[in-house]
Amino acid sequence: MTMKSKTNTIGPILVLDRLTKSFGGLHAVSELSFDVRDGEILGFIGPNGAGKTTVFNLITGVYRPTRGRVLFQGQDISGWPPYRVVNAGIARTFQIPRPFRHKTVDQNVEISTLPNEIFTRYPSRRERRERVLQCCTRTGLCEVCGQDPSQCHDVSSCACRREFPNTLPHAGLRKLEVAKALATEPALLLLDEPFAGLTVAEVEELSELLRDLQREGRTLVIVDHNMRGLMKLVERVVVIHFGTKLAEGAPGEVAQNPVVQEAYLAGSGAGDETA
Amino acid sequence: MILHRRGRTRSYPIAVLLLLLLIASALVPQFFPKNSFLLSVLILANIWAILAMSWDILSGYAGQISFGHSFFFGLGGYTTAFLSVLYGWSPILVIALGGVVAALGGLLIAAPALRLRGPYLSLMTLVAALALDRLLRLLKPEIGIPGAEGAILCIPQCLLTYNTALKYYYSLGLMILIAGALYTLARSRIGLAFEAIRDDEEAAQAAGINTAKYKTLAFAISGFVAGVSGAFYVYHIGSASPSSLLDLEHSIEVIVAAVLGGMGTIIGPIFGAYFLVLVREYLRFLGGWRFFVLFAVALLVLFFVPRGVLPELRLKLRQWLQSGSGQRRNQKV
Amino acid sequence: MLILGFLISSLYALVAVGFTMIFGVAGVLNLAHGAFVMVGAYLAIWAFVILKWSLPVAFAFAILGVAVIAPLVYRVLIRPIENRTVTVFLATLLLAVLLEQVIILFFSAKPRTDLPPFIQGGFVLWGTSIPYNRLLAGVVALVVIGLLWAFVTRTKTGKAILALSMDRRGAALVGIASHRITLWVWAISGALAAIAGLFITSFLGIQPFEERVSLVIAFSTVVLGGLGSIPGSLWAAFIIGYAETIAQAFAPEARGLASLVILLIVLTIRPQGLFGRAAT
Ligand SMILES: Nc1ncnc2c1ncn2[C@@H]1O[C@H](COP(=O)(O)OP(=O)(O)OP(=O)(O)O)[C@@H](O)[C@H]1O
Numbered sequence A: 001m002t003m004k005s006k007t008n009t010i011g012p013i014l015v016l017d018r019l020t021k022s023f024g025g026l027h028a029v030s031e032l033s034f035d036v037r038d039g040e041i042l043g044f045i046g047p048n049g050a051g052k053t054t055v056f057n058l059i060t061g062v063y064r065p066t067r068g069r070v071l072f073q074g075q076d077i078s079g080w081p082p083y084r085v086v087n088a089g090i091a092r093t094f095q096i097p098r099p100f101r102h103k104t105v106d107q108n109v110e111i112s113t114l115p116n117e118i119f120t121r122y123p124s125r126r127e128r129r130e131r132v133l134q135c136c137t138r139t140g141l142c143e144v145c146g147q148d149p150s151q152c153h154d155v156s157s158c159a160c161r162r163e164f165p166n167t168l169p170h171a172g173l174r175k176l177e178v179a180k181a182l183a184t185e186p187a188l189l190l191l192d193e194p195f196a197g198l199t200v201a202e203v204e205e206l207s208e209l210l211r212d213l214q215r216e217g218r219t220l221v222i223v224d225h226n227m228r229g230l231m232k233l234v235e236r237v238v239v240i241h242f243g244t245k246l247a248e249g250a251p252g253e254v255a256q257n258p259v260v261q262e263a264y265l266a267g268s269g270a271g272d273e274t275a
Numbered sequence B: 001m002i003l004h005r006r007g008r009t010r011s012y013p014i015a016v017l018l019l020l021l022l023i024a025s026a027l028v029p030q031f032f033p034k035n036s037f038l039l040s041v042l043i044l045a046n047i048w049a050i051l052a053m054s055w056d057i058l059s060g061y062a063g064q065i066s067f068g069h070s071f072f073f074g075l076g077g078y079t080t081a082f083l084s085v086l087y088g089w090s091p092i093l094v095i096a097l098g099g100v101v102a103a104l105g106g107l108l109i110a111a112p113a114l115r116l117r118g119p120y121l122s123l124m125t126l127v128a129a130l131a132l133d134r135l136l137r138l139l140k141p142e143i144g145i146p147g148a149e150g151a152i153l154c155i156p157q158c159l160l161t162y163n164t165a166l167k168y169y170y171s172l173g174l175m176i177l178i179a180g181a182l183y184t185l186a187r188s189r190i191g192l193a194f195e196a197i198r199d200d201e202e203a204a205q206a207a208g209i210n211t212a213k214y215k216t217l218a219f220a221i222s223g224f225v226a227g228v229s230g231a232f233y234v235y236h237i238g239s240a241s242p243s244s245l246l247d248l249e250h251s252i253e254v255i256v257a258a259v260l261g262g263m264g265t266i267i268g269p270i271f272g273a274y275f276l277v278l279v280r281e282y283l284r285f286l287g288g289w290r291f292f293v294l295f296a297v298a299l300l301v302l303f304f305v306p307r308g309v310l311p312e313l314r315l316k317l318r319q320w321l322q323s324g325s326g327q328r329r330n331q332k333v
Numbered sequence C: 001m002l003i004l005g006f007l008i009s010s011l012y013a014l015v016a017v018g019f020t021m022i023f024g025v026a027g028v029l030n031l032a033h034g035a036f037v038m039v040g041a042y043l044a045i046w047a048f049v050i051l052k053w054s055l056p057v058a059f060a061f062a063i064l065g066v067a068v069i070a071p072l073v074y075r076v077l078i079r080p081i082e083n084r085t086v087t088v089f090l091a092t093l094l095l096a097v098l099l100e101q102v103i104i105l106f107f108s109a110k111p112r113t114d115l116p117p118f119i120q121g122g123f124v125l126w127g128t129s130i131p132y133n134r135l136l137a138g139v140v141a142l143v144v145i146g147l148l149w150a151f152v153t154r155t156k157t158g159k160a161i162l163a164l165s166m167d168r169r170g171a172a173l174v175g176i177a178s179h180r181i182t183l184w185v186w187a188i189s190g191a192l193a194a195i196a197g198l199f200i201t202s203f204l205g206i207q208p209f210e211e212r213v214s215l216v217i218a219f220s221t222v223v224l225g226g227l228g229s230i231p232g233s234l235w236a237a238f239i240i241g242y243a244e245t246i247a248q249a250f251a252p253e254a255r256g257l258a259s260l261v262i263l264l265i266v267l268t269i270r271p272q273g274l275f276g277r278a279a280t
């Protein structure tokens, strides 16, 4: 697999610069600044309603920032439409899986490989199908669809061609989300609660895949409430609360931080999972 | 398990059925040479089939539910009437230009429509159709029929042929040509992008799809095809008027046809349109009841066979064949 | 004209509020709402002209009738397909044209003007003659809206409705039983539509296709006010009402046109309306 844009510049791949988003009177994100280093796995955490998903939406162009900028590989991408952000090399998954309901699993992934030019031969159909197959195999979707991945040589014979998203188990939907994101060939992958609802074994399996992706040179930002799973995987953590940054540092450090502990205890729901 | 050879695109039984129907429809003038009413009705059915398919590519595939498809129908029809009366160009050129003008109309609607979703978008298309209707009534074109608001008679100029059987073949050919083209488009990567937008626009964007561009394309294509059907309609009836081209009823009828036959299948709406036109024209003795029956049937289909009749039939047929071959295999064991 | 505009506006407000409530609370864009207006009018005509009931009884019958039919429509037709938005959208459209056909079958497509004014006579104010019936319509509409407002702000069911219209998920979290409330909302919405239908008919007469005009007006009002916002649609009703009155003063056949123009402008410039949340 090749990546869309490979930079030689050292330094952050993504910079958030005093990013702010207000919904009416509610400041979902305010004056948030942090960097994502090229090639790292960053944990991005905060209690429920802290603004994590909103930050993802701001980066990917779903929302336009009220103030502030987003720089990707040194380029100001704030206000770009989502498809341009994706083509530049940023992909995201959704907190609640959003499959294309009426399309088979392999077509769900194929949608991520579609070019935006109406008349073009690139990427060719074969190339796209290969990419789909690769994404389905390595995310484990083939097994989910009931096929031995070693038997999967061609999309046309893959079980993913028969299954529809509504027949997949929850873990399968999560894998589909990752496969869809991966098929856009991102340099930076934003994962919104990829572990939610997975068993310990499934979390382990997914973590292995994510580490693989990092080894290929991709950068990952992961939002999750499953601290046990997340902290093992990430090298660095950024914590936000009420849309502002609370702490930043190594997982161990951050977990000891009294301000962070208080925020999580005050916040509901996620508190018990930190303990 | 040999089942996996049966990919999602293969449905031989339906293909065979379609071929048979095609042959049958090609033979209709041979068997009923005297029945020009039947042929005339079938011409209408072909026109309505084209219109319903054009609705399906925009609404069934790209998910942009149009309530005002008569807008494109009317644009195509009026362009045809004007051009044929004023310049007397050849029908092929005039019909194609009717499509082009309607496609431009599609682009015109797409511009504001890109910012709108769901009901707002449908409303926008409805308003476009109503506005065009009022506009044409106000304009009172000079070549128009005196007294009839906005109507244009083009009977010697836009007469395709006096031979109804020939006209029937033209309409059938055009319908099949368009069905083939739209079916291919729908199965291509462009159709897949349309469907992604229909299923979840935001997720489609997250997959890197330029949804604005594809939606605009869908409007243009749909407009073109609907315009062609409007153009052919004017060639069929020999006049253009707001009440014959821009009637809100047409917009509702195409939706009914598509819902009956199966939205998002291209081929289904053809059957829906045939059913609709046959009921409408042949059950005239029922008066208003036939519309009641049509709408009620459409509502029931929407409710109980939401996929539409054709896809449901295909599924049943496939299950039936599958269970048949399964039994045979079991017997061998 | 000032007063007539106000009186008409209050009727539009009745139609629009019902429409917006169904959207806000049930998430359904009810394209059959115009048909409810029409059904109300025809029920009254049926009861009064054919069954020869007295006018107040006929009116009450019509209002109750629609208030029963509307929740029935929800329960039988909409609820089983509730989570398929496009299907619901098309179903309400088909229901609307189906109801049109039913009315045509029973009453023919000819306009009916035989629903008499509730009270005869009128008076002249500043050079405009104002029939008592129109005054009554305005008063009734205002009283009904006032009662509705009291209902949604004072009673438990009403508060639940308001909560649901503002945030479905939030309301579910605090344990509001949305199903029962939704039935209520359809009933209220139907009753409001019927009341408006009765008065509109008694001034202008009615014909089956009239429901499309009602729907366009309701839709314009609701879009202008912001889909789902009850106060928004009240304000918008008065804007649309005046626009319609003024337009009709110049050209009587322009009924429905003024609201179309406003609708077009709103859709292009500010689709979420004056008071609306962004639509998704
Ligand atoms: N489109 C919107 N309109 C209004 N408010 C919004 C919108 N999106 C998010 N918010 C609000 O912004 C705040 C942040 O929400 P967000 O979804 O980003 O939180 P989160 O950190 O992802 O929470 P969770 O862990 O529960 O997913 C919340 O208070 C939410 O209600």
Ligand SMILES: [Mg+2]
Residues within 6 Å of the ligand: A052, A053, A054, A095, A192
């Ligand atoms: Mg979130």
